[in-house]
Amino acid sequence: MAKNASLFVLSLFLMLVVLSEARFTIDGVQKAKAALVCNQVVGVAAGEDCTVISKEFKLSLSSFLAINPNINCESVFVGQWVCIDGSA
Numbered sequence: 348m349a350k351n352a353s354l355f356v357l358s359l360f361l362m363l364v365v366l367s368e369a370r371f372t373i374d375g376v377q378k379a380k381a382a383l384v385c386n387q388v389v390g391v392a393a394g395e396d397c398t399v400i401s402k403e404f405k406l407s408l409s410s411f412l413a414i415n416p417n418i419n420c421e422s423v424f425v426g427q428w429v430c431i432d433g434s435a
Contacts, residue, residue, distance in 0.1 A: 385414060385433035390426050397423060404431045 391400065397420035401411035412418065414433040423429075 381435065383414065383416065383430075383433065383435050385430035387430070387432035388428045389431050390428055391423050393425050395423065396420060400429060400431070406431070 389400075389404075395403075397411060397415075397418065398408060401408045404411075411429075411431075412420075413435040414430045416435065418429065
C-alpha cells in the first residue's frame, strides 16, 4: 500500500512539473516563440564588451541582448561572434 501511495505522489509531482513548464495563452493554445533571425555578425575585438559593441553599432543594450540571447556579457572573448543586426 505504501508503495502505491509513493508512486501516486510521484506521479502528481511529475504532472505539476510538466504543467508548470507549459506556457499557455488565454485561449489555452500554446504558441511557439518566434525564431531568432541574425542578418550580420562581427567578431569581438580586444577591449570590447556588450556595451561597447551595442554603442558601436547604434543598438540599445536591450536590443543587442535580444538578438544575442545566449551571450554572457561578463565573459565576452576576443573573436567571439556576436549578432549586430537581427530580430528576435
